[in-house]
Amino acid sequence: MKKLMRKKKYSQIVYLFWIYAGGIIFVLGIFFVVIDAVYQSNIYMDAKNQTTTFCTSIQSAVESELNKMSSIATNVVYSDVIRDSVGLNQTEGELGSISKKSSNFPMLQIYAALNAAQQNINSASQVNVYTLNQKCIGTGLSDSMSDVRLLDKSWYEKALSLNGKKYFTAPEKIRFSQSSYKFMEDHMYITLVRLFNNGTGKKVGFVEVIQDCERLFSLVDRLKKQNPNTSIFIFNDRGETVYPYNGSGENYTKNYNIIKNNNMEPLISKWVRTEYYIKSLATYQVIDSYNWSILVYENRQSIYYPLHKYRVVFVSAGFITVLMVIVLCYMLSRKITRPLRKIKDATRQITITSVLDEENEHINEIDSNIIEIHQLCEAIRKMYEQLKDSSREVLLSRSEETRAKLSATQSLINPHFLYNCLTHMSIMAEEEMNEEIIQLCNSLCDYFRYISSTKEMKVPLEEELVCIQKYIDCMKIRYGEDLTYICDISDAVKEVPIPKLILQPIVENAFKHGFNKKPPWVLKISAFKRRKNWRIEIEDNGGMLSDEQKEKLLKEFRETKKNAFYNMEIGGMGLKNTYLRMKLLYGEKAMFTIVNHYPGRTKFILGGPIETVKEKNVL
The missing domain is CATH 3.30.450.20 (PAS domain)
Incomplete structure (x- = not known):
């Protein structure tokens, strides 16, 4: 019985050549006969009407x-x-x-x-x-x-x-x-x-x-x-x-x-x-x-002279097409059968790096009478059984690793910002600015409450801007009327999730380096949607960043590896922290650039793809 079953299996070359090539030729023949009959009938009716x-x-x-x-x-x-x-x-x-x-x-x-x-x-x-x-x-x-x-x-x-x-x-x-x-x-x-x-x-x-x-x-x-x-x-x-x-x-x-x-x-x-x-x-x-x-x-x-011309053209084209189909089927069959066993061996070594469909718990066994395809299907089925259990573990471990990296980079921000605020409060206390100290304390409380209120790595853009507003309130106590803050946010991006505390280092950088000149100082934050991406622009009127400094800074960021945060000290991150977090979350789709060609202005531009609910839940 087994011998009889084995006799029914035949080479892939024969299968493709006789089944597919023969089928295509048959379809072309039927198509020609039908079109010829319709065309001939139309010509007869036209001649009759004429x-x-x-x-x-x-x-x-x-x-x-x-x-x-x-x-x-x-x-x-x-x-x-x-x-x-x-x-x-x-x-x-x-x-x-x-x-x-x-x-x-x-x-x-x-x-x-x-x-x-x-x-x-x-x-x-x-x-x-x-x-x-x-x-x-x-x-x-x-x-x-x-x-x-x-x-x-x-x-x-x-x-x-x-x-x-x-x-x-x-x-x-x-x-x-x-x-x-x-x-x-x-x-x-x-x-x-x-x-x-x-x-x-x-x-x-x-x-x-x-x-x-x-x-x-x-x-x-x-x-x-x-x-x-x-x-x-x-x-x-x-x-x-x-x-x-x-x-x-x-x-x-x-x-x-x-x-x-x-x-x-x-x-x-x-x-x-x-x-x-x-x-x-x-x-x-x-x-x-x-x-x-x-x-x-x-x-x-x-009357049928046009039909004769059509037949000559169609038969010629059909003959050439049939030859091409035969040659192509023969070449493809030889090309496919040669690497089948290599593909079978290679599939045993494949490691799953993407999320598989959770509803598809089993792969159906495919029965084929073609020897090479039968062996390939068996290899794929066994590979799937081996990788099915390990795929979720791989995804989970990678997700936890990314979460750990983001938590580490986020934690590097907080001590640095707290240090600056406490230093400022000490100076205000020496000057007996009690009301301003109370306002600053309230803003700091709201700010740190925002940081500690959730463990999520991403928040709606609108919430992030509320946190920035608290930071600006603290800075306005120091700078007073010399500081102007403009916020222009599109309704289309208010609920878009972005990395938590992604804007604070850039805003802090504006106060640290951008406002070294004489007032007035203007800080403008704009957020909007462009195609399928969110985009945020932070602009100051300091204009202190030269082209050489900009290129040096961007080059340094690009050469930063994703595991560089292990060697960084607390409080030493700044803009590099923002760049690293963007790369960790969005990879090649992350946008981080600096524009300084406007007279007296410097603009930092952040952006990334707008994530769906499924993508958002990965982290």
């Missing part, structure tokens, strides 16, 4: 232009002036035959009526009226009145057979006689022709409205120019290709059959086989008023 939008826009634009042509023809057909003038003096011969009789009828009235009919609507390229006695009156590109032969017109027989219904010709070139726009003769035109009668129902002539294809299909031309990969075709009611208009309509006959062969419905996009059996996405629409058909399609390759 062809549908093209069909709708083209239908609206072309139908609008055809309506304008139809309106011009209608205005002419129902113009009383034109019908009466054209029907005047018509020959009784066969319709369309050339009359040998010279007929004088009011051509000027017809010409004026044509201009009026065309100006009511945006102008067509040309509007002509043909009479049955072979006369033509036209306005537009060619303003003329001439003799014509109706039988020579390509539309004559068809328009005649429709008996007044609209007939649209296929795109063709038209030569305009007496035209000043010769450059437009190369353009293609579509013509609308209608037979019209006089008031009694007698056939009297034809109206011909000619429109330039560039104007008729202006929107289609713009869409085609902006989307060169999109094919656009428009067919009239006879299935003739009217767009593109610059080629032979016979070349596009197969495109009209696409609509019929695929049973296409208006505005329903379908995949169809176009010319040369190319698969394309096509959409079809009908201009109902004229029974014209619109066909818009784009081949599959053009």
Whole structure:
């Protein structure tokens, strides 16, 4: 049984390489397939919406232009002036035959009526009226009145057979006689022709409205120019290709059959086989008023060209990523398995120097089928059991050691300050300053009551300043009105815990060294919060500290070791005591500096991190 269990364990290199690398490759593959499917669906929907939008826009634009042509023809057909003038003096011969009789009828009235009919609507390229006695009156590109032969017109027989219904010709070139726009003769035109009668129902002539294809299909031309990969075709009611208009309509006959062969419905996009059996996405629409058909399609390759570019980029990036993952997993697996046993041996020698979570009394045994990790977990578990009992003892001993050091440094302050006060009281007694002695005694009592009232090494900043106030009261008895004391404390730091009696040596130093000049003397203490630290500034107007003295003093402080207080005499600490206590409590986060570049002023700056409740309870 044990042999079977051992066979299930395998090398970390194999585990990382096949499990992690294989998993990452699988996830990348799934990600690629999903993203590719979503992207392909979005491209299809965009192409479908585009062809549908093209069909709708083209239908609206072309139908609008055809309506304008139809309106011009209608205005002419129902113009009383034109019908009466054209029907005047018509020959009784066969319709369309050339009359040998010279007929004088009011051509000027017809010409004026044509201009009026065309100006009511945006102008067509040309509007002509043909009479049955072979006369033509036209306005537009060619303003003329001439003799014509109706039988020579390509539309004559068809328009005649429709008996007044609209007939649209296929795109063709038209030569305009007496035209000043010769450059437009190369353009293609579509013509609308209608037979019209006089008031009694007698056939009297034809109206011909000619429109330039560039104007008729202006929107289609713009869409085609902006989307060169999109094919656009428009067919009239006879299935003739009217767009593109610059080629032979016979070349596009197969495109009209696409609509019929695929049973296409208006505005329903379908995949169809176009010319040369190319698969394309096509959409079809009908201009109902004229029974014209619109066909818009784009081949599959053009639609999915962005997808092809995306696939090339993504596959290339994915291939490179897979190679990097494989190489990285292999390198990491080799790197991890090499030092596993060394890490296991090293953990047995680790000593806990930080506080462990008291709620976590036991570490759970981790079962792993990887040999190296299994051995490492066993070593860590045994190490934890060995260090669990000793960790609290180590922390407690270090805490007691720090407390002892702080108590020793604090005790060095009291005799020195008491000595100065007693000396001062002796001098006052000789001068019989009884009231001042009483005030001094009261202040001293309050001061020493503050020292002996608690064993805590830290107190709220506000309490420390009350103690300083007592000290200042003692000094004001000596200096009187020559001494001014300013205290500026921010509410944000009043309850912040700071080392007890940390300010007294600095204030005492100001009286001892800073106020050697003539009065008045000013002592200012400011306390405030800066980021996550408390900061206290003690400033005097003595200005007696030179740059050399400042650097020498700070250098001496920095070279002081934390156990230096064992070799110091009582009363000999002063500023060094303050510096040492700050270092003992806050380590590298302690702030102790001197600023003397202000004229006539010296400023001592103390600071440290604002401790949480948990941190405060350590000492």
